[in-house]
Amino acid sequence: MNVKKFSASTSRDAWRQVREALGPDAVILSNRTINGMVEILALAGEDMSSLAEPAVEKEALSQSTLAALTPKQRPESGQAAGLAGALAAARQQSNPQEAATASASAELAQVMSEIRSMRGMLEAQLTEIAWGSQQKREPAKGLVMREMLAAGFSASLARYLVEKLPAGEKPEGAMNWIKSVLTRNLAVVDNEAEIMGKGGVFALVGPTGVGKTTTTAKLAARCVMRHGAGKLALITTDGYRIGGYEQLRIYGKILGVMVHSVKDETDLRIALDEMKNKHTVLIDTVGMGQRDKMVAEQIAMLSGAGTKVKRLLCLSATSSGETLNEVVRSYQGSGLAGCIMTKLDEAATIGSLLDVAIRQKLSLYYVANGQRVPEDLHVANQHYLVDRAFKLKRETAPFLIQDSELPMVMANTARSMNDNELREVRIG
Template identity: 55%
Template sequence: MNVKKFTAPTSREALRKVRESLGPDAVILSNRQADGMIEILALANDDAASLTMPAPHSPMAGPAPSLDLDAALAQRNERLDARLEPHFDDAAPRLVPGLAPRQAQPMQPMQATQPAQRPIQQASQQATRRVVASPSSYATKTAAAAAAAPSAPVQPRAPQLDADQVSAMVASAVASAKQNAAAEMQDMMSEIRAMRGMMQTQLAEIAWGSTQSREPHKAAVLREMLAAGFSASLARYLIDKLPAGRDTAESMRWMKTVLTRNLSAMANEDALIDQGGVFALVGPTGVGKTTSTAKLAARCVMRHGPDKLALITTDAYRIGAHEQLRIYGKILGVMVHSVKDEADLRIALKELRNKHTVLIDTVGVSQRDQMVTEQVSMLQGAGSDVKRLLCLNATATQETLSEVVRAYQGSGLAGCIMTKLDEAAAIGNVLDVVIRHKLNLFYVSNGQRVPEDLHLADPAYLIDRAFKLKRDVAGTQYLDSELPLLMSGQAGLAGHNTMREVHLG
């Protein structure tokens, strides 16, 4: 073997050298670039052929095995006959050339001294005859026996999946990927909202800090509204809309005018007492529904007489609740009916359809109780146009009152009654809820006397009373450094919800 190396600046020139030296049939062993030159290792065609020839005495130099099954069986039979031929010569008589065969002599009886050899010889001769008679069948049986012999254990093949299984696996993978992507997107959106809230808080705090120093009258109005019980979101929105060039007194007058204009109230009792209908007083426990029902019943009796009024109670839970309303009805001369469910209410309203006014005293249910939905559904499915009046406790917090309104809203409230006005330290909280939820304020209740302590709602009086109740603590309730931080947390809420609910006029 003669391997030669050729170098040239280009591949074309190196191949030309190989062709000139070794001929066109040369074998290229390697081609690489070294030191800016093309280096080729080549070998002549004859030397490459010698590499493929095996050594004379190596196993690879033998003849190639034959794949012909018939030829292989024939060779096997010949080798088997060669091994069995000496045994055949011992058992059969030899024939000498040129001599006639000897006549068959009758077989002499075997000697008694050889009884044990007879069965052995017979078995040997029979086996020999079978092998000689059909060597091919013997080889075939031998091959079949070899095929039937136990072979090495075969590794089980992997189960094949059909199209439905593959589609199910792909769908499961896609669903899992979508779920993971949705979870990651939700986490990312939560982080973005948190960052947005932090930025809004900081920017609003900076803005209110500069507003407090540049326009001190806005800070004074803000203190007044917060002390009266109004929400920071409503206060921020109205102060942002406050006209410029006004002092504190003029700003307060403008603020009261806007609040009075947005507080919807019933102008006179004709819409309720003279028009009549079915009214249900609803609300949580202890807000004064039964007392307010008795006060309204007394006004109806004084206007139309006891024959035009009917009282219904659904309060079968509290001990003495039915008796309390029955005592009021006995004083007024009005029959009180008790119902338990929607079917009873439907029957009672059908029997009382000739009455001018029907007042329903409902059971008190917490705004977070599932029974609120059941009660609203019962009143809406009673078969009559039942107008629901929500009783709002003036002593409750603004967050609690908002929950009550949302729970009892249903398909819509006809109006509301403000109760326990005499017990409230501030009433801006309930007025704020009435304004933001666009409720129609019918009456205000300020005591337990029937029917004296029930009055028509006067928006201007209520707004002025809200600011007078807490005027003495308006300047000391919050520090100057606390106002920007307090208002910064309501920046997003004030810009979206309150703007649609308050009209500046």
């Protein structure tokens, strides 16, 4: 076994060295403090598996023993019967060995599982202790953590940024630094020329009830005001929802634009082929839950339409971070052109949506904050959104994080610090 020693001034730095050198499956053998330095003895996960090799050798030996008993030429009947009996006896003797091997493998797997569990608990406890003492030494970091959590950002992103926070920052300076990093990593399309100027075919996709039809109407109104009704075409694939087509048709009638209804990929191909002379085509799709198998079929239909269709994912600001992450992963498919934030006016916090957009590297096109067409649709501005996120932080007592609870919250993020999405966040 190749046991390695890691030393650092703090537990957090020592744990980081272990993860970087041996990976997330490293096995911790000891953890102690010597002359003010934290010393950890650790073993790579693959080295632990070598303990199973003696059991494997036993199994190989039993097979070779059986092979040695196999005759090289056809024996006489009496010899064959005797040899068959010898083989049967040998197999009976090898069965206990094979059973012992299987039992040893199962025990080793259980030991490894318990070691991983113990390591996770130890990491969480060390993190809780470290954050408890850090709150006293650096109160600005504790303040930033509470502000980010109250704004709806995930604990893992908050902890990642707080650990990168320049030393000695005062609370106000720390918050300004956090806002600047978030702004730098939030991609927005702040020039309407991407849609209104260049034109093309855009499909608004997303779960039921996120405001796709209303947002489609808002975009349609902006197109008509800029290019005229003759340059716009509207398509709906929503043949399931009662009144789905009728709602868009009413908007189209007000704008002087005909609405076409399609059922499948063939219909969509024909419709798009007839609309080649249009500057902009907007497709309002049927809403589907992110776990619905038909999401993949919808993506395939839009991708196989014979014309490049840019998909814009409508994300409700009222949804939780976990739900938004699921939605993005489900609707990602072969790639999204970007997303539109809806229901800003209904959201208590928007940090979760900004968090997901940063992690998934989604370009934010528009922000919808009401039902009025077309007034309540605005080009995304990252400075405004980040500032708004902290102004919309949770104010109700049941959801506020207390100082005594913060170390516990941070302890549960120990595993998530290996998140590849976080490593791509640009600090400088």
